[in-house]
Amino acid sequence: MSPTNYTMIGLMSGTSGDGxxxxxxxxxxxxxxxYEILDAITIPFPIDLGSKxxxxxxxxxxxxxxxDVSFGKWMGEKVKEYCTEKQIKPLAICSHGHTVFHQPAKGLSLQIGNGWALHHASGQRVINDFRMKDIQLxxxxxxxxxxxxxxxxxxIDFCINLGGIANISMESAGKRIAFDTCPFNLLMNAQANxxxxEYDxxxxxxxxGMLNEKLFNALNALTYYSRNNAKSLGREDLEDDFIPLLSESGLSEKDLLATLVEHYAFQIAKVIKRHQPTAQPSVLITGGGAxxxxxxxxxxxxLNNSWFHTEATPELxxxxxxxxxxFLGVLRLRKENNCLASVTGAxxxxxxxxxYG
Known part of the structure; x- marks a missing residue:
């Protein structure tokens, strides 16, 4: 019989690259x-590693x-220091890794942070490379x-995460669906820089700033927003489609920020209004953009003030x-599905x- 209680360490290195x-x-x-978040910290990247x-x-x-190897080793060393300091022994270290390329149409998504290096440096069992099996499916x-x-x-009706890229997750017709709604901090932080x-x-x-209608309409007209199937945004999409529009607009940084915020609010509200199960849906917002x-x-x-903003602790x-x-690692150890075809299109x-280990 499977155990019912698990203690794990989750590691996340987001596309915004702060730590x-x-x-x-x-x-x-x-x-x-x-669940309970027993303890959590963010370790800033050393300047050289962050830049790389x-x-x-x-x-x-x-x-x-x-x-790939040096980053895996660095993460392992940090986890080992953390576990020694806290005197803890988790069942496993579950690492997302740092995304380099995300091109699922070519059968590719690459996250670095080598599993063997992380395992050896931490002295703990490691689970990583969560994306590739689904892509091959x-x-x-x-x-x-x-x-x-x-x-x-x-x-919760809608779970939204506002990181480098914004994504949303919800139940629809008995299935879980989710996708990236729009960019977020990756574009805004560049203007703040x-x-x-570091950020606004x-x-x-x-x-x-002032909303610029021309840029607002051009952003909303990008083909990404007309796709209704499983979809995700990578850094490549931003460089190819979004950043040229911002660069060509000739706007000030503050006007760009004002227009981006309105664009994001419009796109996220559009999704909520399309899928809301009640007149006042509950929405959980996490990530730095919260x-x-x-x-x-x-x-x-x-949203015309018609929603319930679920309170989230700073830790959450x-x-x-x-x-x-x-938690994905828990499901993996239990040999239970941790990736939903209704979400990814697999x-x-x-x-x-x-x-590993």
Missing amino acids: LDIAYCSYELQDQWS LMNCHKLSAMDLALL GGQGAPLVPIGDRLLFPN ELGA KDGDWAKE YNSYFIERLDSQ IEFKEALVFG DLDSSGGVI
Whole structure:
């Protein structure tokens, strides 16, 4: 008989490249799954490593292979230090890795952070490479979090994560569906960087800017938004489709931020209105963008104030993805599906992840 209580560490290195999230979590199965984030920290990347990770898609094959191993080793060392300090022994370390390429149409999604290096440096069992099995089954390999949304947050109508890219997850006609709704911090942080900050705190600069209707309409007209099947956005899509529109607009950084916020609020509200099961659906918002109070204000306006903003603790806002990757590892150890075909467009549900040790 399978155990019903698991303690795991989830590791998340997001596309925005700020650091490594480490979440030590427990998961328990009774009538339904419950969870607790026992402890969680973010370890900033050393400047050299952070720079390499942000530019890893431009590296030579040899340099990328070396970074794969050195990044895995670095994560393992950090996890070992963390476990020693906290005097904990999780069942496994569940690592998302750092995405270099995401091109599911070509059968490819590459996350670096070598599993053997991570296993050896941490001294712990490791589970990683959660995406590739689904991609070989014809899926997008993303998003992976929706199975966690379904089983850990069963009473929430819409789970939204606002990271480098925004995604949404919901039940529709008895199936879980989810997809990337639009870019998010990857584009906004670039404008904030031009203004001398890492991000637009509370959306204050966006609030000072002016909405540009021409750019707003051009963004909404991108073909990505007319696709209704399983879909996901990668850095390549931003570079090919979104960034040229921003560059050619000639707008100031603040006007770009204001227009991006309105674009994001419009696209996310459109999805909620299309799928809402009640007149006032419950919405859980996590990821760094959850702190952008101006975006929340504009989303509220686009939804005509008809929604319930589910309260989330700062820990859940910042570490939900790491929490869910720990849970994907639990399902993998139980040999249960942790990737939903209804979400990714694969031929069938699957249990993905490679186990080391």
